[in-house]
Each structure stands twice: as structure tokens, then as C-alpha cells.
Amino acid sequence: MRIMIIDDNAAMLKVLAAVFAKTGHEVVGAYSDGNGLEERLRQTMPDLVCLDYNLPGRDGLALLKVIQTQAPNIDVVFMTASNEAGLEEKAADAGASGFIRKPFGQNQIIDELREVTAARKLAEKAGQAATAAATPARGTARGTAVIADDNGSVRLVLKGLLEECGLRVVQSVATGAEALSAAKAHQPRVLCLDVNMPVMGGLEALPLIVEASPETAVVMVTGCADKVLVAQAAGLGAVGYIIKPLRPAYVEAFIRKLLG
Structure with missing residues (x-):
């Protein structure tokens, strides 16, 4: 590297x-x-x-x-x-x-690089799948997903992780308002929803998404695991949360458990 x-x-x-x-x-x-x-x-x-x-x-x-x-x-x-x-x-x-x-210590920075490298490989895999003519090989077995995050690299990494878990990512958006529109259009099985986004934040969009697509499991994506925020999101209908920076092993384990 x-x-x-x-x-x-x-x-x-x-x-x-x-x-x-x-x-x-x-x-x-x-x-x-x-x-x-x-x-x-x-x-x-x-x-x-x-x-x-x-x-x-x-x-x-x-x-x-x-x-x-x-x-x-x-x-x-x-x-x-x-x-x-x-x-x-x-x-x-x-x-x-x-x-x-x-x-x-040296081991800490080496471990951090290893985590980042693993996430990047998944992002690159997602990018290759997006440009390929064929449908991604593992995409339809477990349903569809929507990703809402205003950071492009986070969207790419999440796409790789969700597709690794057997979900087909049908749309990636950058605002809460776009997430709501995507939820209405696709009725996805999973929607990963960033907390801090322009136009409409994740917490503002969350109850509207739950109402528009009640069968969708909404997972909050955040850099803050504050107990008040977690409780608020749960009260509005979120099924859980993923912490940034993204850690592939944790995210995959969470999504696979969510999908049963």
C-alpha cells in the first residue's frame, strides 16, 4: 500500500x-x-x-x-x-x-491498517460489480438494500459488505429525503441510514421511512454511539446501528444476524 x-x-x-x-x-x-x-x-x-x-x-x-x-x-x-x-x-x-x-503502539497502527485494507477491498469489489455487465453473483438470495450516507467512500464500503451478505443494493443516496424516496420505490429488506446528512438527517427521515416501508429493517450508521441517540433511534423504529469507521467483521456479523 x-x-x-x-x-x-x-x-x-x-x-x-x-x-x-x-x-x-x-x-x-x-x-x-x-x-x-x-x-x-x-x-x-x-x-x-x-x-x-x-x-x-x-x-x-x-x-x-x-x-x-x-x-x-x-x-x-x-x-x-x-x-x-x-x-x-x-x-x-x-x-x-x-x-x-x-x-x-506499533501493533495498534498495524491493526488499524489491516482493518482499513479489508474495508477497501470490499469497496473495490463493490465498484467492480457495479461496472460489470452481469448481475452480481451473490445479489438476490436475501433481498434488496438501500444505502443512505453523504460520504461516497462509506457508501462503497457498505455496498461491498451488504452484497457480501447476499443482499442486492438497488440504490445508494446521499440525503434523508432521497432515502425516503428510495424506500418508497424499492421497499427494501434493509436500509442503512446515516444519522448526519444534508437536507434531511437520518433521525428526521427514520419515522417517515418506517411508515412508507414498514417491512424494511432500518439500520442507523453513525460515528457516535451515544446512549440517548441510540434510544431515540430505537424509539423511532430502527432495528440497530453500525458505528463508523466501518469494521467489516462487525458489520458482516451484524447484517447476517439481522437476516437470520
Whole structure:
């Protein structure tokens, strides 16, 4: 895997570069800030960016949004020593594929890369199926699904995971309003519904979807496992929730249990 590292700590840059090289990855850039990130992405074409939060100039969240806009196919592992409330949720909703708090050991970052790589492989598989002329091989046995998330990379990963579980993804949308329309049109067996979306959020759309498609199992997708939010979603008709960043083994186990 081709990896770019952005961290203003010189020692951290050296340590991460050594760990990645030791485990067979190629470090294509190591930088102390995000200046010129757009051009660096074009020049180095990384598969993954290890991105610190507290940086001079633009912080990690601002840079994450740049990456998602310019190259949503690039995975981002968000790193921070900050205890800022809600930061993990913000990073997940902005499209981070992984999140790790400093200080961390070598095994932690290696494990995080392994999880991200597994999710990316499923996303690539979903993308290949979408462009193939033939119908995906495992698609119809267990019903249909709709995905609603305003992040393109999350939609791709979820598509791969749902199809791996035998569901056929009939539509992927980016807003709660579009999710409602898709639920009415397709009456899917499963609908994965992001909490934070433009136009209409997931919690606002949820009761309308349940009313419009009562046989659909609605699964919330969120970067926050707050008990109040979980209870609210359950009260509105959700059958469960999936936490971002997505972890393939957990998501597949949840969906397979849901499908019986």
C-alpha cells in the first residue's frame, strides 16, 4: 500500500515511516503540515493518508475534507492526542476510514491498517460489480438494500459488505429525503441510514421511512454511539446501528444476524 504521512512531530514521522516500511508498505511522502496537499496528492497518488489532527495551518479535519473532495478513493487514518469532545464522530462523519489516539503502539497502527485494507477491498469489489455487465453473483438470495450516507467512500464500503451478505443494493443516496424516496420505490429488506446528512438527517427521515416501508429493517450508521441517540433511534423504529469507521467483521456479523 502507498502511504502518505502528515504529522508535525518529526519523531512520529520517522517512527511511522519505519513501521510502514517494515511491514511492506511504501511511504510516498512524509510532511509536517498540509500545505500544498492538493498537489501532493496528485504527485504521490497514495492509497492511504495517516493524518494528524493538530497541525500548523489547516487542521486534520479541514485536510480530511480536501481529501474526500479531491480523491474519495483514498483512505484516511485520523490520528490525534486531543481529548476534544466529539472529535472521533466528526472525523468518522467527514470520511475517516480509521481513527487512532496517541500515544499508540506499533501493533495498534498495524491493526488499524489491516482493518482499513479489508474495508477497501470490499469497496473495490463493490465498484467492480457495479461496472460489470452481469448481475452480481451473490445479489438476490436475501433481498434488496438501500444505502443512505453523504460520504461516497462509506457508501462503497457498505455496498461491498451488504452484497457480501447476499443482499442486492438497488440504490445508494446521499440525503434523508432521497432515502425516503428510495424506500418508497424499492421497499427494501434493509436500509442503512446515516444519522448526519444534508437536507434531511437520518433521525428526521427514520419515522417517515418506517411508515412508507414498514417491512424494511432500518439500520442507523453513525460515528457516535451515544446512549440517548441510540434510544431515540430505537424509539423511532430502527432495528440497530453500525458505528463508523466501518469494521467489516462487525458489520458482516451484524447484517447476517439481522437476516437470520
